[in-house]
Amino acid sequence: MAKSESELTWKDIEVGCIATEPGSAARYKCGDWRSQRPTYDFNKCIKCGLCQIFCPEGCIYQNEKGHFEANMYYCKGCGICAKECPTKVITMVEEEETDVNKNGD
Amino acid sequence: MSTKTGIEVSIAIGEVVKLTDADVIAAYPITPQTHIVEHLAELVSNGELNAQFIPVESEHSAMSACLGSAAVGARTFTATAGQGLELMHEVLYVASAMRLPIVMAVANRALSAPLSVWGDHSDVMATRDTGWIQIFTENGQEVIDNTLCAFRMAEDKRVLLPVMVHLDGFHLSHMIEPMLLPSQEEVDRFLPPNQYPLPLDPSKPLAMGDFGPPIVYTEAKWAQEYNLLNSRSTILEVWKEFSKVFGRNYSPVECYRCEGCKVLLFTMGSFSETAMSAIDNLRNQGIDVGLVRLRLWRPFPFAEVRNAFKDAEVLITLDRALSAGGPGGPVSSEIKSALYPLEKRPKVVSFVGGLGGRDINVSGFEEMVKRGIEISKTGSSKEYEAFGVRE
Numbered sequence: 001m002a003k004s005e006s007e008l009t010w011k012d013i014e015v016g017c018i019a020t021e022p023g024s025a026a027r028y029k030c031g032d033w034r035s036q037r038p039t040y041d042f043n044k045c046i047k048c049g050l051c052q053i054f055c056p057e058g059c060i061y062q063n064e065k066g067h068f069e070a071n072m073y074y075c076k077g078c079g080i081c082a083k084e085c086p087t088k089v090i091t092m093v094e095e096e097e098t099d100v101n102k103n104g105d
Numbered sequence: 106m107s108t109k110t111g112i113e114v115s116i117a118i119g120e121v122v123k124l125t126d127a128d129v130i131a132a133y134p135i136t137p138q139t140h141i142v143e144h145l146a147e148l149v150s151n152g153e154l155n156a157q158f159i160p161v162e163s164e165h166s167a168m169s170a171c172l173g174s175a176a177v178g179a180r181t182f183t184a185t186a187g188q189g190l191e192l193m194h195e196v197l198y199v200a201s202a203m204r205l206p207i208v209m210a211v212a213n214r215a216l217s218a219p220l221s222v223w224g225d226h227s228d229v230m231a232t233r234d235t236g237w238i239q240i241f242t243e244n245g246q247e248v249i250d251n252t253l254c255a256f257r258m259a260e261d262k263r264v265l266l267p268v269m270v271h272l273d274g275f276h277l278s279h280m281i282e283p284m285l286l287p288s289q290e291e292v293d294r295f296l297p298p299n300q301y302p303l304p305l306d307p308s309k310p311l312a313m314g315d316f317g318p319p320i321v322y323t324e325a326k327w328a329q330e331y332n333l334l335n336s337r338s339t340i341l342e343v344w345k346e347f348s349k350v351f352g353r354n355y356s357p358v359e360c361y362r363c364e365g366c367k368v369l370l371f372t373m374g375s376f377s378e379t380a381m382s383a384i385d386n387l388r389n390q391g392i393d394v395g396l397v398r399l400r401l402w403r404p405f406p407f408a409e410v411r412n413a414f415k416d417a418e419v420l421i422t423l424d425r426a427l428s429a430g431g432p433g434g435p436v437s438s439e440i441k442s443a444l445y446p447l448e449k450r451p452k453v454v455s456f457v458g459g460l461g462g463r464d465i466n467v468s469g470f471e472e473m474v475k476r477g478i479e480i481s482k483t484g485s486s487k488e489y490e491a492f493g494v495r496e
Contacts, residue, residue, distance in 0.1 A: 010324040010331065015265060016204035017325045018303050019312040028318075 030057070034077035036092040042067045044087040051081035051090065107285035107351065114245040115278050117286060118184070118210050119144030121249045123154045124292040125256050128179035131159035131170035135189040136222045137274035138212040142184055164189040168196035168207075175205035175267075176313055178304035180256065183207065186274055187214030187221075190228045194235075200267045201236030202329055203314055206259035206301065207267040209237075210252060212278040213374065213425075215461035223462020224274035226374065226426040229402070230435040236333055238268040238340065239402040241373045245282035248272045250353055253292065257343045260299045264336045271402075273375040275462065287351065295350045337404050357406030358413050362388065363395025368481075369414060369451070370474055371422040373399040373436060376459055380423075383470030394474055399436060410443045417451040420444075421477030423492065425459040433457050433489025454480045458492030469493065 045067045052060040052068050059074035082090035118141045132142040148154040161167045164185050174181040200207050214228055215221035242248045255268040272278055317325050344355040361381050363369055372380045377398040384396045397413045414420055424434020432438040437455035444450040454477040459465045
């Protein structure tokens, strides 16, 4: 898809709105309706990976130091990771105001 | 060569679906549609039709199964009526928006309550805005002709939309009529194979029915609407091609003895044939009246409607459905709205009648026309009149 969603006209829509490119849903930014975001004190992290298992979005990955962290492009801020973390690494804080109309940034 | 056959209309639909070599029939039986799907089940069971018959647990499932079937590019047919069509309702929108070429015969039936298995157009009107192409028929021949045309319209690459063929419950579905049943050779000549352009195929993955966030929903719906409006030219082309092979002509709005008439009666469905007899009688009585019948309900034939009524002074409409608490009959309401922009337009007198299987016979239509002419002169405080209601 050459055009971004905000540039698509009705003439660009595929028959029946069919998505012909497998995996294209990964481009959809579902992190932009978040009202809270996770913050980390990695000093407490025991790298157990429970947060990754419980994350309903599947957006938690292991960073280069082996700590588990959410991809903020997809994180919806549900706070389940903070609730489940046995060593209280994660604290949810209010999300700052951002321009929700900007896509893909 | 077509064969002249005395046959029940429902059975004839099954025979025509067999000739189209349909791949999947997913249906749930409901009066007065039952004979259509019973006959198809028999044809599949005895090997005359090589298709999957999916005996689903509800009409909601029937239409859902049709979505899947049409999505893999299988030629798909179903049939329903009344409450069954209502139970399908939400899936009807999905079929049209996903641009899936499904053909459905609807044996038009009143809606409960009170419970009625008999015919009217309440079920049709509830599906008005679902995005399907919708065709009314007046007799058995028209039903089977348009069932055949419906496959070609639906599957045409320029259209790719589901099509409903409406036949009045009992008045048509259970009528035994002499009909010209097409031959296999004629059907093969008229109906090309179904080649859905983007079928579900594991070797070429795609996603259908994904969600449309606010940023694309409007564009998606407008693309759908533009396509439905544009299907008009293909519908006309298919009827023309049908005429070439079978010699019978269809058009979005059809007239009977209406040339130069100042008074016109407007009907749809099987009652139109009774109305024709009434027109003949009224002409013999010196009343200058003609009949206009609606064949294509969606996409709505604005140009033909305006052209048919442009010289009339009085237009008397009969709807077999009631828009409760609203302007009366849905078709009459749309006719009025189509005529509104014209500088010169007829007075429209609306009737609602023939509900829940109540017959309107020839003398009934004569009475309706006379009453309509009277109202056009005296005016009325009502938006519409309920025809035949006992006071």
